[in-house]
Amino acid sequence: MIFDPPRSAPVLPIDEALPRLAEKLEETERVVLVAPPGAGKTTRVPLALLDARWRGDGKIVVLEPRRLAARAAAERMSTLMGDKLGETIGLKVRLQSLSGPKTRIEVVTEGVFARMILDDPSLEGVAAVLFDEFHERSLDADLGLALALDAQAALRPDLRLLVMSATLDGARVAKLMRDAPIVESQGRAFPVETVYLGRDPRERIEDAAARAVRRALAEQPGSLLVFLPGQGEILRLAARLEENLNDEAIDVCPLYGAMERAAQDRAIRPAAEGRRKIVLATSIAETSITIDGVRVVIDCGLVRAPRFEPDLGLTRLETLRVSRAAADQRRGRAGRTQPGLCYRLWEEAATGALPAFAQPEILAADLSGLLLDLAAWGARDPGELLWLDPPPAPACAEARALLQKLGALDAMSAITTRGKAMRRLPLPPRLARMALQAENFGAGERACELAVVLSERGLGGDSPDLAGRLERFARDNAPRARDGRRLAHGWAHALRSAARELDEKSAPIALSPGALIALAFPDRIARARGKRGDFLMANGRAASLEPSSPLAGAAMLAVAEVVGRAGASQIVAAAELAVDEFETLFGAEIVVRDETRFDAASGGLRRRETRRFGALTLAERNLPVEASLENAQMLARAAAAFGLDRLGWSKAQGQLRERVAFLRGAFSSEGDNPWPDLSEAGLAENPEEWLAPFILGRQKLDEIAAENFDAALAALIPWDLARRLEAEAPTHFVTPAGSAIALDYGGAEGPVLAVRVQELYGLAIHPSLAGGRAPLTLHLLSPAHRPIQITRDLPGFWKGSWAAVKAEMKGRYPRHVWPDDPAAAAPTTRAKPRGS
DNA sequence: CTCTCCCT
Structure with missing residues (x-):
């Protein structure tokens, strides 16, 4: 029997496609559903499958990309079922798990599902996995699908996999899923008129957006939603609008991820009676969040996106043109509840040049977590699984190298005991490694707090000084901060059992925030150099702080985050690292080098002892040059490069070389020519052999004198040759x-x-x-x-x-x-x- | 165009 919506539920476009979908899933284990926004697939499809015969008493697991979306879907389905959340409908997201013995449908975030299947590849008790909003192509969704296909092929041929996507690119997914059938559904939305305003590329985005806002306010009723690339643009435009619109009944509401939840809720709430709202949002408002009363969307056409740079080993932000799919999604926000209008800040003709879809996360992300997960799955190479877009080789290589350096993978790319312990923490590999080490030193709890401040943006403020941020975070009573502390506490608990298993205990020592950061990012330990605020990191890259920052005076820093281009990297998160603490933690990795080299400027050998950590020179001093053969050989080589004839040969030695050269020439046509080549070029070929033994203890070129050459020449021309020389080429x-x-x-x-x-x-x-x-x-x-x-x-x-x-x-x-x-x-x- | 979003 097909699920029959309660009478209270409105008829949705998806309802017409549900029988076909159910039929396909009877026949085959893999199906793709293409349904545009507004079709109602998120809530109707899972409920419609409850009565399928293949389900038995297994659960239907529904994947949502965001916690907000997961909670909303679970609540709506619960309401339709007429029971409480946690009964028939379960929910499992970070910090929240609601399910019981009666649970048949479990809504989870994609990250939770990846964890689920990695922990239990046979997905016991699960009858079907539904990937909702798959077109967003998050890393976790791509990973989840690859693992689910692998598990289905090897362990669970009966497992149903349904990929639901809003875009018409379902054909590629269907092909990946071994030619799965595609079911299509209509969507539903109100018409939205599009007006192209264009934009002078030299003009600042805020200026163009401010003009569009004034125009929309004059021409249209209702609330406005403005899409901007980031927090900076949003705050600058908000300040400008508040200056200009002081007399009107208009509320300007910023909306971006790092804001406190309560402020986000205020931005989403409908405008008060008799007032209008201007919501200035990042791409956060593209999906999941519906703002009631929005009739007008203004789209600046840009999006800020992260890009992992494998050769730098870090992620930086790029401002890109929005994709056509995202632009249409943004425009659709004006037609959720009534017909609307969309102003686009580009020319209509330029729309065709926009990329069709945003780049899938797997193509531009740090893959260290993904590769560690795959190693735990038993796949040393991503090529062993099926991917819509395979993870790119350079990022894989960088990730593998990092994991090996962290001790999570062995040389054969297989997961180690430590790698398994790291995976028990819900943290990226660097932070997991840091937390494990810190726990061994007795500082695990502190490490987890730092991990929260590093991964939850805005907690403890946005000063580059992480020590200060950590302190403010500990005292902060805002809900986000309290959530953060709960999170840290939960991680610390998991950390203790992971560390116990690993059993690498060391003597307890106090670890400063700087020391903790250094454990996570040893390649970004930095030393001051040159101007105040200029630093060099152990990875060889330069990075700087505002000279006015109190951190700028530190001798050493542990850097967690930098932004900007390679040449002009700004430090945005770091803490001071005391030199003795650094020595304690990293002493074993400091390379002491005692190096003697020829110094062209002084024309002599120099011996220097350097202590190095990666690209950092920690200390240097001069030592007396040893009178070794090796050093003599170095000086001899330098002499040859400098020009042997410019050294202190006597006249007699010059004539001797000429006499030998003459004889060498005279005997050149004879088979066994005993005469050595004493020309400058000939001697330059092997100065280590003929000169070095006779300049032992000499340190400078101008200390090589005629007496040294006498001895050298005597060795080059042994006694019997010397006699022949007197006879055959007398002076x-x-x-x-x-x-x-x-x-x-x-x-x-x-x-x-x-x-x-x-x-x-x-x-x-x-x-x-x-x-x-x-x-x-x-x-x-x-x-x-x-x-x-x-x-x-x-x-x-x-x-x-x-x-x-x-x-x-x-x-x-x-x-x-x-x-x-x-x-x-x-x-x-x-x-x-x-x-x- | 000097910090996007999300998640275990």
């Missing part, structure tokens, strides 16, 4: 006249002997080096050392041009000997004695 040539003349090995044309020609009389063969392989280049000089001739063939010269040379020389130097056959003449260095 001097001894002339027939008996004088030793230095040879020049530096020229490009080979070794050169510059000698007065007279000294060579008696030399019949051309002198050569390298065992006869290389003739000397002779620069023959006059008695006054003027050049006469260059030759590499002395016998040829004697026989050839000597006659002409001799004649000229005789004329110029008549007192010297100029024989006709110099090859046979006696060498001389002197002129003939006067008068002989």
